[in-house]
Amino acid sequence: MLAELLADTEELVRCESPSADAEAVARSADVVARIGARRLGVTPERLGSHLRWRLGAGPSRVLLLGHHDTVWPLGSLATHPYTVDGGIMRGPGCFDMKAGLALAFRVAAGRSGVTLLVTGDEELGSPGSRELIEEEARAADAVLVLEASAPGGALKTERKGVSRYDVEVTGRAAHAGLEPERGHNATVELAHQVLAVAALADPAHGTTVTPTLMSAGTATNTVPASGSVAVDVRVRTAAEQERVDVAMRALRPVVAGTSVDVRGGPNRPPLAASASAALFARAARIAAELGRPELRGVAVGGGSDGNLTAGVGTSTLDGLGAVGGGAHADDEHVLIGELVPRAALLSALLDELLAVPTNQAAPAGSRRP
Template identity: 45%
Template sequence: MPPTDLLPFLTSRRDDLVALLRTLVEHESPSKDAAALNALADRLTDLLRQSGASSVDRVPNPDGGDHLLARFDFGHTGPDAPKPALLMAHFDTVWPMGTLATMPFRIEDGRIHGPGTFDMKGGLTLLLSALTALRDLNLTPPRPVEFLLTSDEEIGSPSSRTLIEATARKAAYALVPEPPLPGGGLKTARKGVGRYTLSVAGIPAHSGIEPEKGRSALLELAHHIIAIHAIADPAAGTTLTVGRAEGGGAVNVVPASASAEIDVRVSTLAEAERVDRALHALSPVLDGTSLALTGRLNRPPMERTAATASLFEKARAAAARSLGLELTEGSTGGGSDANFTSAIGLPTLDGLGPLGSGAHAVHEHIEMDSLPLRAALIATLMLSL
């Protein structure tokens, strides 16, 4: 069969895609539940082998669920084999165990609901189904494929980042089926994400008898909350948000301690460096108080590089030629593991997941009819890039 038959073939197997998605969704996998994640890794190992994987390696994660790295040779072996395409997905979700009791897998009005359907077990379903379709149709991509499945993306990829970057350095390009932009657009740029904590030490005193001897950590923090927000540059895509603040103790005591947690979003590394310098330059306003800043940028920005723009143009042409699909691109403020691959210079296309809405929300769902089309798109890209 020619590549143009991918969509009819996958459309005829839509029920199989839905059944696979149901299997993944009904296996709950919170980011910090190692037992649940490892049990799902066992199941995914079987599914990868059924999809035609040449090998499946398990990468231990002492702090949580193990990661998986599968290889699909497609006949490309030996020292002369071209660099592989890299497929990336995560199988952890933000949802705690027991969520299925109140958010069961269900299909209503053409939509598939359930925890993790949109972010990103729907995308994981697409990758497995695309690889299976290539095998069943005897279609051979011009490159081998490495498929990295990680278990900690929703908590910032603390154990998988090194693995992601090491795998990406050996690849030709990366495809990531995170949720798309509204309407199905791919993501060729993402903001970088930082987390900081500002801690303030003051001097306690009785608020009625001798308040003048105290130095309020909360008042000091209030000055800095205003200063922190002033560091933002919305025109450059830079935002700083104090999302949580706390301090003090008894209401009749001048508070001796306070802290604030800061969310940072930046579009460029230059802005990340500026923000970091500005936060570290904060100094006490009230005599007798002191500041301590911890934290850093934990996901670098995914900047739209010339290499990624070129990859998108090739993908756009392939989608139009083989599927009659008009691909669009854009940016988003959220981060993903695509930030890591892009930051080391690997051309990366993100947002290849199924159409839907409600990531991390109780109305999370995907559009059922988008499953065959998006799986065919991913298979087409593997054949064309």
């Protein structure tokens, strides 16, 4: 089993797939399709850069969810080559989340009632796959997300919701030395907006509102006529996501003669602990029965497609992929010794979920469509 997992992951990693490069993602989709067909014995449905396998003749019971795009630009293999040394796998995207795809193919093989969905735009916020993901989630009793684990192999039982905004300011240009008073300074207005936006954070409720990328002006001797700032919002509850959204859309200019336009909004709803509790309890019990160390569940700030599946009311457990660390970073790596135990946990969890009658498969507290 381990040799197959390593071979599949290497093939996936060696096909670079930065999300914003459509041609690269298309090439990666070809590789994913080829490996999946080899391991599952079934060719996938091709939906652009997304791939879907429906296994068995009966209705889908469990959705296995992953993505094949990465944050790494083309050429990253030259500086971060795929290697296996001392029990550690390295390479761009190995942890997030190509080793997770190899695991998904392994555990899905030979099972009926499973849908495996692998998307190609998760790192962009899933703009083209969201409807597909939500549709598949509504049809399933449970969703298992093969995203990389939290530190120490912990599962991700709670994820913050994500909102993204662009605050655009329009002013009026003027010569900064000769007649600055004739201008309406977009940079000064942006400064007011950045302070207003940052003040929307609420640490007591776990809400972060972070101004990030900002730009303004065209020349050092010109009053800026325009500018913009991007805003990243992370929330634990839908109520907080709504509160921040209302406040963002209520932003008004302070500097006379300027205007403010707010674009964007909620991108992913929160994955609440209640959406994962019953599935996590099953996984923790199975891990103990397999003689594994106590399985932990943690809350994380990053979003995933698991937020979307939980958002439609389907029980969702995230972080079931590779154990390692360094997602999106130079030290991205996978612990090879944890791949086979992870596959065993996933296989046992799948067996249990598929054995439960359909009307009992959704754990208590989940909402069925």
